[in-house]
Amino acid sequence: MNFFRGVMGGQAAGPQPSGAETIHKLCDRVASSTLLEDRRDAVRALKSLSKKYRMEVGTQAMDHLINILQTDRSDSEILGYALDTLYNIICNDEEEEQDENSQKQADDLGAQFTEMFIQDPEHVTLLLALLEEFDFHVRWPAVKLLTALLKNQGVQLQGVILVSPMGVSRLMDLLGDSREVIRNDGLLLLQQLTKSNAAIQKIVAFENAFERLLDIITEEGSSDGGIVVEDCLLLLLNLLKNNSSNQNFFKEGSYIQRMKPWFEVSDDNSGWSAQKVTNLHLMLQLVRVMVSPVNSPGATASCQKSMYQCGLLQQLCTILMATGVPADILTETINTVSEVIRGSQVNQDYFASVNAPSNPPRPAIVVLLMSMVNERQPFVLRCAVLYCFQCFLYKNQKGQGEIVATLLPSTIDANSISAGQLLCGGLFSADSLSNWCAAVALAHALQDNLTQKEQLLRVQLATSLGKPPVSLLQQCTNILSQGDKIVRRGSKVQTRVGLLMLLCTWISNCPIAVTHFLHNQENVPFLTAQISENLGEDERLVQGLCALLLGICIYYNDNSLENYTKEKLKQLIEKRIGKENFVEKLGFITKHELYSRAAQKPQPVFPSPEQMLFDHEFTKLVKELEGVITKAVHKSSEEEKKEEEVKKTLEQHDNIVTQYKELIREQDAQIQELKEQVASMSSQNEVMQTTVTQQLSQIQQHKDQYNILKLKLGKDNQSQSNGQGDVSQVNGLQTEELTQLREEVEELRKQHTLLQTLLGDKDTLIDTLVSNRLHTYLYLFLEALRSQVQSQSAEINQLSTERQELLRRAEAGVNIQCDDSHYSLPLSTSSVQEETKTLSESRADLEQQLASATSTVAILQTEKTKLQTEVQESKKEQDDLLMLLADQDQKIHSLKLRLKGLGETVEDEDDLDARDQTDDDDEEDEDED
Numbered sequence: 006m007n008f009f010r011g012v013m014g015g016q017a018a019g020p021q022p023s024g025a026e027t028i029h030k031l032c033d034r035v036a037s038s039t040l041l042e043d044r045r046d047a048v049r050a051l052k053s054l055s056k057k058y059r060m061e062v063g064t065q066a067m068d069h070l071i072n073i074l075q076t077d078r079s080d081s082e083i084l085g086y087a088l089d090t091l092y093n094i095i096c097n098d099e100e101e102e103q104d105e106n107s108q109k110q111a112d113d114l115g116a117q118f119t120e121m122f123i124q125d126p127e128h129v130t131l132l133l134a135l136l137e138e139f140d141f142h143v144r145w146p147a148v149k150l151l152t153a154l155l156k157n158q159g160v161q162l163q164g165v166i167l168v169s170p171m172g173v174s175r176l177m178d179l180l181g182d183s184r185e186v187i188r189n190d191g192l193l194l195l196q197q198l199t200k201s202n203a204a205i206q207k208i209v210a211f212e213n214a215f216e217r218l219l220d221i222i223t224e225e226g227s228s229d230g231g232i233v234v235e236d237c238l239l240l241l242l243n244l245l246k247n248n249s250s251n252q253n254f255f256k257e258g259s260y261i262q263r264m265k266p267w268f269e270v271s272d273d274n275s276g277w278s279a280q281k282v283t284n285l286h287l288m289l290q291l292v293r294v295m296v297s298p299v300n301s302p303g304a305t306a307s308c309q310k311s312m313y314q315c316g317l318l319q320q321l322c323t324i325l326m327a328t329g330v331p332a333d334i335l336t337e338t339i340n341t342v343s344e345v346i347r348g349s350q351v352n353q354d355y356f357a358s359v360n361a362p363s364n365p366p367r368p369a370i371v372v373l374l375m376s377m378v379n380e381r382q383p384f385v386l387r388c389a390v391l392y393c394f395q396c397f398l399y400k401n402q403k404g405q406g407e408i409v410a411t412l413l414p415s416t417i418d419a420n421s422i423s424a425g426q427l428l429c430g431g432l433f434s435a436d437s438l439s440n441w442c443a444a445v446a447l448a449h450a451l452q453d454n455l456t457q458k459e460q461l462l463r464v465q466l467a468t469s470l471g472k473p474p475v476s477l478l479q480q481c482t483n484i485l486s487q488g489d490k491i492v493r494r495g496s497k498v499q500t501r502v503g504l505l506m507l508l509c510t511w512i513s514n515c516p517i518a519v520t521h522f523l524h525n526q527e528n529v530p531f532l533t534a535q536i537s538e539n540l541g542e543d544e545r546l547v548q549g550l551c552a553l554l555l556g557i558c559i560y561y562n563d564n565s566l567e568n569y570t571k572e573k574l575k576q577l578i579e580k581r582i583g584k585e586n587f588v589e590k591l592g593f594i595t596k597h598e599l600y601s602r603a604a605q606k607p608q609p610v611f612p613s614p615e616q617m618l619f620d621h622e623f624t625k626l627v628k629e630l631e632g633v634i635t636k637a638v639h640k641s642s643e644e645e646k647k648e649e650e651v652k653k654t655l656e657q658h659d660n661i662v663t664q665y666k667e668l669i670r671e672q673d674a675q676i677q678e679l680k681e682q683v684a685s686m687s688s689q690n691e692v693m694q695t696t697v698t699q700q701l702s703q704i705q706q707h708k709d710q711y712n713i714l715k716l717k718l719g720k721d722n723q724s725q726s727n728g729q730g731d732v733s734q735v736n737g738l739q740t741e742e743l744t745q746l747r748e749e750v751e752e753l754r755k756q757h758t759l760l761q762t763l764l765g766d767k768d769t770l771i772d773t774l775v776s777n778r779l780h781t782y783l784y785l786f787l788e789a790l791r792s793q794v795q796s797q798s799a800e801i802n803q804l805s806t807e808r809q810e811l812l813r814r815a816e817a818g819v820n821i822q823c824d825d826s827h828y829s830l831p832l833s834t835s836s837v838q839e840e841t842k843t844l845s846e847s848r849a850d851l852e853q854q855l856a857s858a859t860s861t862v863a864i865l866q867t868e869k870t871k872l873q874t875e876v877q878e879s880k881k882e883q884d885d886l887l888m889l890l891a892d893q894d895q896k897i898h899s900l901k902l903r904l905k906g907l908g909e910t911v912e913d914e915d916d917l918d919a920r921d922q923t924d925d926d927d928e929e930d931e932d933e934d
Contacts, residue, residue, distance in 0.1 A: 024058045035069045048086040055093035063094035081140040088146030096153040119157035129165045148190045155197035177212040192236040199243040210251045238287035262315040289337045296344045309349040339389040347396035378431030378439045398449045408450045409457045412464045437499040444503030445620045448510040458515040486531040505550035516563040523569040549593030556634030707883045
């Protein structure tokens, strides 16, 4: 123990060992001691020396410390000492007393030790396993050590953690630790872990990170919270920035709605703390990440819609119009509102309706434009207002029309300040930055809107008293051409660049504006003079823009002015400038160093006002027109004529192709409709087939029942003809039956008359629809239906024949009875037979007509209805006949009972059958004799 007292600062006799020697002895003790207490004391001593002797401890003790982590897992105290020692030799914490060179050496040393530690991925896995220890003295040092490793070698360590089982999940558990120190350092660890690694960002997001982080922000007081809120917001930015998957997950999880309370500011906005400003700044950046123009249009539009629906946009506009808000927060809020409304018609309409809390109330757009053209406002604020105005007009033709309308004579209100008046004031003010901003803002009001370009030609400006008003277009060209009076050559390049960008945007793709521009006789000579001169480096951009403007006058020229046709302008270029020189000057635009910077993103971000020269949308216009203008200048008149002819031919071909496309589209619709009809008819046919099958089955059942009753009736009639008794009662019964049979025959005649009428209606429908395209297909269905009708007609014919047979047998029985009793009963059986014959002939004619008919889609339904009607009538007739036979059988039975009651002998049906058989045998014997 005396050794350790010497190491820890106690007095000892003799010369003191050096730091390297002491560290070497401590390492031997850690490696060789068998007692845990001795190893613990040695590791504690190494920890105390690790900051002063960082190099020595790192080179000699790292392996021993890692071995301690592997072998002494049961003792949390020694684990904590070992982790703290490793943290001290790996961490690169800046110290105030260190100079720049010393700090750089320390950073290099930490990177070297980190590389040594992660050479074996098992060491990182060991640290992740130690995170599961709940002991504070183990878990907290492990978190700090992992954070230091990630700072020094983030990419390599991210790869190891990514492939480690449950590695990210163990780190996410730190956010749920009840000890704030561990939770807060866990936030710092996750910040380092999620930097520039989309795979880990996705895993962390799906480990419910959004929910946990938003809960922590709410618990800590949102924007009024401390450094913990800032750490949470930084982690959220890491997870969402440039990660479309996490952005979609954030939106689908309804987390956008939880951002609204962050921006609820009180009426008293004085005394904002630095931390609150930082927190709110990060919150605004988080909103911008979700609606950034670099995101996919669909995802951006969806987030914009959610922000409007949940009231987040309204809350941001409240901050925008509030008083006492710090300048940097106000600037960032303007940028945020800009991107929330960019390209969203609903959000743009809402923003147009926002009024500032002034007396009288003014639109928010007007208030912002007042700041933009005010040279006393901060430069970044003026850039933010310009960006907001650009986003308000982006793909917003309605908003563009409203801005241009404030410049037209019919809508100018002398009692109020409008957006158009502010833009004109800024356009012609003495401040070059205001000139540039106003010119770019007005150009955005004309972007891709031919109607507003033509409307702006109507704007008239009053220059001075006693002089007639001039058009806005002429005033812009006057500022450019009359340099000695308004803008001296070589000065205010920013103003001239802004005006030239406005003119290029204005007259591009607008032949009427080109004609108005060329109508001023001074414009073309000024442009050619500017392009042909050899000016300094600062004037090259102006020359390039003049060349672009002249090229637009050639490309979009409709040859309405005789002195400035396409051909004459090209001849002028060739004589005064030279085609090659013209193309070279045109290329000055894209070669400018600030052009590529402006082309990267829509937001105007410039380090200084002097570098504010290019607009993002204008760079797109230059890219679109540079090539076509170069070709137009080099083309001869013959080539142009040929190109126009080819263009006309292509237009004709396009028209023909369009017509054929429309025809094909119509035919496709017809084919689809016919297919639907065929499918419908097929289903109807199946239903009809099923119905017919059921009806045929019912008819067969009725036939069987009818045959049974007919046999029974025949036996009863035979019994009556051979019996003895009250003949007058029997005759009366049969006469009554004959009357009923005549009525049934009459009913049958009426039925067939109705059938003939219905078939006549069918013939009319057939004649009108005989040209249907589905004739062949539907004819097969008609044949099937006709066969069914014929079969039913045959059954009806059979029923009629059977009724006639019954009449004949009944009449014969009545005549015999009447001869015996000398009593005659007048019966008109001959008339019944004639009617039956007539009905048979009519039926034959109807069947012949039906065989020659053709059908359509509509006739199928008609035939089905008629067939069902006929079957129902036939069924009804059969039911009536069954009732008739049942009544007759009942009456015969009652007569038999009465005869038996009178003492007469009545034979049963079996006796009658036996007697009939005996009579037949006797007749055969007589014939043989």
